[in-house]
Amino acid sequence: MTGYTRAIEDYLEAIFLLERRQRVVRVKDVASFLGIKNPSVVAALKSLAEKDLVEHESYGHIELTPKGRAVGEEIYARHMMLFAFFHEVLGLSPEVAEEDACRLEHHLSAEARGRILQLVEFVRACPAGEVRFLQHFQHYVRTSERPAGCSECSKCDTEPLFIP
């Protein structure tokens, strides 16, 4: 939660991404990126400029202020983290992972973001334990069956799952 609406976060993320892909950002770029029409972008830019998030002179190009860039970058970082979670941890296709990241990037608490980030980092770091975990989980996703040798497992009561 940045304190801004979902739409504002989307505009700032879009401009942030466009700024690093091309020298200047124009109204039509933002419109086509977000799949909306030019007049909607123009109206939004007016409101974003009043909030000191972008600079935009009529018929000119669009630039993020430092404040706006910070928000855009933050949303994009959330997006990448969620994409990694959906794709690398849950094993969803890049297309689906992308869409879910796009929608969820606006709605997670700081605590949830922190934990998901740790989960991605932990899985990426790849210690002995969770390579096995991911392999077992993937097997379960594919077959709905637990891996061999599981039924005699007796470790279920070793530790409560809740972390205070």
Next chain:
Amino acid sequence: MTGYTRAIEDYLEAIFLLERRQRVVRVKDVASFLGIKNPSVVAALKSLAEKDLVEHESYGHIELTPKGRAVGEEIYARHMMLFAFFHEVLGLSPEVAEEDACRLEHHLSAEARGRILQLVEFVRACPAGEVRFLQHFQHYVRTSERPAGCSECSKCDTEPLFIP
């Protein structure tokens, strides 16, 4: 995605929950449950009735239609699943898990919901592999350090993480 707006999903979930907690559901119950005012609920009920999701006669009680109940139940099921994920798997406090579940229940794709459900089921089923995983993950959450004996791990290239 049920095809309804976030607000509609929230109304139906609220009425669904209230219906099973008390014999009759009234405007004020929905209003206080959702933290909004009576006139907002009255206006919403009109629109919900037009969509054949609730029945409501003036000054009377509120009932879900079968169609509305199906949606309300579906959203509540998503809520419980997400709560389990945030609380039991990620180890977030019940309060934070509740709030995140509340916001996210509207925004996940069917694919993501399916995978998260499988993850919760898999962790609950508790085969040998991921008890260790959860213990290791909790240790990592607490200390930012991988468990002992991890650095000589050589299993990282056993299998790609992406499931087609």
Next chain:
DNA sequence: TAATAAAGTTAGGTTTAACTAATTTATACA
């Protein structure tokens, strides 16, 4: 340089979802 095309803007409208203030209906009890 003048005409045309592309991009941007303005004006005005729609939908969703909330609100307050004022009014009406239902209920409870003196």
Next chain:
DNA sequence: TGTATAAATTAGTTAAACCTAACTTTATTA
């Protein structure tokens, strides 16, 4: 039974975000 209170409703407002249609500015190029 009549009146006070609680609940529900109506009317009117606001704000966010989008839209189309019409117009203006900028850029291209014949």
